[in-house]
Amino acid sequence: MNAKDPEKLLLEKAKDLLNLGVESLGPQTERQLGDIRIRALSAAEEKRPGSFSPRRWVMVGGLAAATMAAVALFFWLSPSPESLPTGHVEDLEIITSKERMDLYQNMDFYRWLETTENGARKNGKAS
Amino acid sequence: MDSGLDNNGPLNRFLAEVERRAFQMAKFATRNRDEALDLVQEAMSQFVRHYSTRPAEEWKVLFYRVLRSRITDWHRRTLVRRRIIAWLGRPNDEDQEDPLQALPDTQNPNPSEQVLRQEERGVLERAIRALPLRQQQAFLLRAWEGMDLKQTAFIMKCSEGSVKTHYSRAVHALRGVLEEKLS
Numbered sequence: 001m002n003a004k005d006p007e008k009l010l011l012e013k014a015k016d017l018l019n020l021g022v023e024s025l026g027p028q029t030e031r032q033l034g035d036i037r038i039r040a041l042s043a044a045e046e047k048r049p050g051s052f053s054p055r056r057w058v059m060v061g062g063l064a065a066a067t068m069a070a071v072a073l074f075f076w077l078s079p080s081p082e083s084l085p086t087g088h089v090e091d092l093e094i095i096t097s098k099e100r101m102d103l104y105q106n107m108d109f110y111r112w113l114e115t116t117e118n119g120a121r122k123n124g125k126a127s
Numbered sequence: 128m129d130s131g132l133d134n135n136g137p138l139n140r141f142l143a144e145v146e147r148r149a150f151q152m153a154k155f156a157t158r159n160r161d162e163a164l165d166l167v168q169e170a171m172s173q174f175v176r177h178y179s180t181r182p183a184e185e186w187k188v189l190f191y192r193v194l195r196s197r198i199t200d201w202h203r204r205t206l207v208r209r210r211i212i213a214w215l216g217r218p219n220d221e222d223q224e225d226p227l228q229a230l231p232d233t234q235n236p237n238p239s240e241q242v243l244r245q246e247e248r249g250v251l252e253r254a255i256r257a258l259p260l261r262q263q264q265a266f267l268l269r270a271w272e273g274m275d276l277k278q279t280a281f282i283m284k285c286s287e288g289s290v291k292t293h294y295s296r297a298v299h300a301l302r303g304v305l306e307e308k309l310s
Contacts, residue, residue, distance in 0.1 A: 010302055014301065017248045022147045039168070041138065044179060
């Protein structure tokens with residue numbers, strides 16, 4: 001250390017006095033700081049993912065059991081494929097039928113045909 | 128595996144090491160013991176929650192970054208409150224000195240030396256408290272905590288150039304006060 005450097009000396013002195021301040025905080029403040037530290041660590045321990053408390057294991061277990069019961073109930077109550085009404089299959093055939101799609105695609109032609117026929121009938125009546 | 132969170136773990140030891148200096152820093156900024164304790168509590172909780180899983184060699188810088196952030200938030204809130212109080216015309220008693228500061232240390236065997244040291248300490252602490260917040264933080268982090276420029280810039284969320292400016296102004300201001308009174 002350069003003893004002649006006044007700035008360094010000043011900083012050393014300041015550091016020394018600041019350390020002195022830390023050493024003489026008083027027992028009450030030191031106790032409060034210790035309490036704060038323990039509280040911060042305890043709160044983090046409680047919230048920490050992976051640190052499962054027995055209470056949390058019970059909650060997770062209960063949730064898993066309830067989910068399994070709900071799934072079992074769903075399968076138990078849902079109708080089996082054998083009892084599907086035949087009408088449903090017929091509806092499916094109508095929906096997937098290619099002819100129906102052709103009908104919709106040629107709708108313009110059928111409209112034109114109807115208009116033409118109607119026009120011819122009116123002309124026939126008029127004459 | 129050592130979680131670090133138990134009362135004998137490395138994190139507890141780290142916090143025990145820094146808590147008193149953190150408290151002093153917060154007290155310089157707030158000039159109030161209870162406010163300083165609250166800030167240390169907030170900083171510790173936030174640090175443990177967010178950074179306890181980071182490598183231990185990063186803890187000091189991260190902890191002081193959290194603390195500085197809490198102090199800056201407090202400062203901002205206080206400025207707003209003071210403006211409102213001033214606008215309402217009520218007296219503000221927040222700037223009063225902490226009475227505990229004036230209590231003598233009865234454990235020192237040499238009273239005259241102790242009185243002298245207390246006086247010097249009082250002069251220094253008043254001078255630090257009088258610094259603008261950024262200068263105060265730059266000075267304490269660089270001169271007291273021994274942080275380098277890069278670490279201080281990270282903690283203060285500013286450029287290294289800004290740290291140099293704040294630190295140099297702080298040292299200049301303190302030299303003006305202290306050379307006269309501590310020499």
